Amino acid sequence: MKNLHYGLDYWDLVTFYTDRGDSQKALETAENGIQKGEGRLTELFDFLSDHFTEKQDTSNMERIVRISLSRKTEEKNMLDRLFDYYKSLKDYERAKEALLRSYEFIGWDSSYYTEYKKMKEFFKDSDWKKIENRIFNEIKEKDLYEYLRICLDKNMKKTVLNTILNQKPPRGKLGLDMDDGFDEFADELEIDYPEGIIEYYWQKAYNKIPGGNRKTYMSAVRYLEKVKYIYTEILQEEPVWIKRFSKLKSEFNKRPAFLDEAKQLK
Numbered sequence: 001m002k003n004l005h006y007g008l009d010y011w012d013l014v015t016f017y018t019d020r021g022d023s024q025k026a027l028e029t030a031e032n033g034i035q036k037g038e039g040r041l042t043e044l045f046d047f048l049s050d051h052f053t054e055k056q057d058t059s060n061m062e063r064i065v066r067i068s069l070s071r072k073t074e075e076k077n078m079l080d081r082l083f084d085y086y087k088s089l090k091d092y093e094r095a096k097e098a099l100l101r102s103y104e105f106i107g108w109d110s111s112y113y114t115e116y117k118k119m120k121e122f123f124k125d126s127d128w129k130k131i132e133n134r135i136f137n138e139i140k141e142k143d144l145y146e147y148l149r150i151c152l153d154k155n156m157k158k159t160v161l162n163t164i165l166n167q168k169p170p171r172g173k174l175g176l177d178m179d180d181g182f183d184e185f186a187d188e189l190e191i192d193y194p195e196g197i198i199e200y201y202w203q204k205a206y207n208k209i210p211g212g213n214r215k216t217y218m219s220a221v222r223y224l225e226k227v228k229y230i231y232t233e234i235l236q237e238e239p240v241w242i243k244r245f246s247k248l249k250s251e252f253n254k255r256p257a258f259l260d261e262a263k264q265l266k
Contacts, residue, residue, distance in 0.1 A: 007037035007044055014047060027051065034067055045074045049081045053088070061085055076105035087122075096123060103135070112139045112146035117153075144170050148185055160185050161193050164200055194230045201226045209252055217261040224248075224265055 004010055010033025017026035026047075033044040045068060052061040061082065068078040079102035086095035099122060103115050116135060120128055140147040144163070151160050164182035181204070190197040205223035208216040224245070231241035245265060252258050 004032075004037070006039045007033055007041040008039065009033075010037045011043045011047075014044065034064060034071075041068075041071075041073050042077065045078055046081075049078065049085075053081070053085050056089070058085075058089075076102055076107065076110060079105065092124070096127065100131075112143050113149045116146075116150055148182070152185070152188055157189055157192055161189055161196050164189075165196060190226075190230055190234065194234045198227050198230050201230075206248075209255065209258055212255075212258065214257055214261070217255075217258045220258070221261050221265065224262065228265055 001013065004013065010029055013029045014026045014033070017023070017029060030044045030047050034041055034048065037044065045064065048064050049061065051057075052064070065078045065082050068074045079098050083095050083098040083102060086092075086098055099119055103119065106112055106115055116139060119135065120132070123131075136147075136150065139150065144167075148160050148163060151157075164185050169181035182200070183204075186197050186200050201223045205220040205227065208220040208223075212220070228241055228245070231244075232238045249259060249262065
């Protein structure tokens, strides 16, 4: 008790009291922890919210959510828990409000696509129609990948195709270049737009050959396999594939390592 500084220090003491069957001391310690503890407070907030949910103690449930917001920690987690709490009470209006607040705290470890679907499923049609366009456009600005996933759900396939053909993929959430880029969307569109997806994969393959090595050649071949599949299985145009692939091999005939990796594509 003399060394309570981090949230996990308080949590250790909470589990100690819980194991001894002293629930009151456990609750008091958790309360002190969410107000004074530094660092990770997840377990403390979860412990208290589970308790207040079981007791259907709305006043205290709302109070600890306010603490999380004022301390700027566990905001989304606690608003999600508040949403679930109101939903269990069939309090639609307050559940809706908590869900909208939770959306404001989406971070690198959460998904706009998931939140969009969650709101769409929960909101009454009349309420969803009022905010859908705003949410949809905000997600477009904040996370292009999540926006495109929503576009597929809305059957906006042409929008997705134009985006992956004409726009450079943004960096990943950790700031790293995404080597696979828009591949997940291309896979979804190859039946509806085979010609466009051929060009997408062809360009991905081609860019990996000049100045490449065995690793990039192997990656290029994987994309060329997708091109071959679309030509031969979807479009039933094997002669077109053969002609185009032969031309590619001729262009890079001085790269024996690439030709060796690509020999399986005959």
